[in-house]
Amino acid sequence: MNYRLPEPVCIGITAVGLWMAAFTYDVNGLLSIIGLHTGIQYPDLAFGAIFVLAGVVFSTILQKLLSNKFLVWMGRMSFSVYVIHMIIMCSYSCIVFSQLNQFFSYNIAAIASIVSTIILVYLVAPYFYEMFDLGGQRLSNALYRTSYNEASLIVQKTYNFCKSGKLLSAMYEIMKNPSAVHSSVKGERKEGK
Structure with missing residues (x-):
């Protein structure tokens, strides 16, 4: 990733995320006092995970620290x-x-x-x-x-259609005649072998 945040900001974001994950509290209970409810069972854990991930993704220091051979082995x-x-x-x-x-x-x-x-x-x-x-x-x-290779090829063909800018035509073709897409994928697989 080319864009980097300043290292102190990344470390701070990671620390906040770890704090949110470690010291859980009932956010929904607090929000329900004022009439709000998030609908998420553990929003503090979810946001904590997002903060930790964001802090690590944008920090070269944290990436190097977590790329240590011992920590990789532990993972x-x-x-x-x-x-x-x-x-x-x-x-x-x-x-x-x-x-x-x-x-x-x-x-x-x-x-x-x-x-x-x-x-x-x-x-x-x-x-x-x-x-x-x-x-x-x-x-x-x-x-x-x-066993899943044919399904994988169908998904790949649909992805290639979408990538080429023909999303609507690909969706129309699949909905109109799914067996034609399946048979054309089988033909591609035979050609590829």
Whole structure:
């Protein structure tokens, strides 16, 4: 993106967005006092996300910070961590805490079980990522390349019509005779092979 905001403005926008996401309050409850209601369930979270995104998109410093190899790896592992953390917390963490609490104070047992749980989750997450997450991505790509390819070509042909400035004629052609568009897309696919 060529347009950039000053870095302090971007960092401020990001900080406001993080604050809105972290410290939630009922905006609709406050607005209903004066007779207004947004209709959005969590407007503070939605606007917070928009502010964070805007701050990062326009800031080179924040982009470099978030492009750090460790943070990129953490992002890649996030779904795996999300899926396995509760399983590990409800099994391993409870056992470790119960055992440690017999010999040490509550605080030491809690800290030790929390730290060891975080370590275990991030040790297991890469294996889960390799076995399930990447496997799911490969399966999704294979399904897309086979069964959804014709639908993809129809969308692509419609997009090309629209891009060429023939939006109304493309819509008219599709509504008038959808099978003709489908057969012409099949013909293009055979020619492309």
